[in-house]
Amino acid sequence: MTEIPVDEDVRGYIDAIPAAHRPLFDRLHGLIHRARPDVTVVMSYKMPTYKAGGRRVLLAVWKHGISVYGWRKDDDGGFVERHPRLKTSTGTIQLRPDDAAAISDEEFLDLFRGALAG
Template identity: 50%
Template sequence: MDAETQTYIDGIAPEHRPLFDRLHGLILRAYPEATVVLSYGMPTYRVGDRRLHVGVWRHGVSVYGWDADAGADLLSRHPGLLSGKGTLKLRSQEAADVTDDELTALVRASLGPGRPAN
């Protein structure tokens, strides 16, 4: 991870850091070879040609570049996560309702080999 990305992560507000760390850990457990860089002003996980962007905002964590099919499955159980086209908004206080298995499935579908490059 480059210094710029580490600075972003080090600057995450304490109330959102556990949620970011949770998602960061799930991504790296699923894809330990992922490269983490800053893109569009947020940490971006790259596996081959695929990307998953994870930004921290006032509400918590937003995920961009996720697989729509896997997202549809997740959203059927948690419809409140969708925030505009292509944005999953995980509010820190509601994230406990989303399981690690659900998030890992989204990560695998988004960064996995069957997904078209973004």
């Protein structure tokens, strides 16, 4: 699979991710690309934003892991129903590395396909 091209600002953000969270970020980054090979990534709201068609998904580092923003509540592949404790009241999915380790790539792909459909 080809690498998603990123600009200097996105590369700087990714390079600054703490080592403890980098494997999870890299996994999600790659799965987004698998879900939508035509995705582009730019900085928006000071975080990497993956855009395809008129849709977007944002990934951000937080103290304990990686947050996912922009997913479609009406088409998340059942992700939140299966993992309700990962959703915050603001509509964010907060993933700690241990939480994500128990979630299959297919579940994440369904989430990203739904978020970026259209």
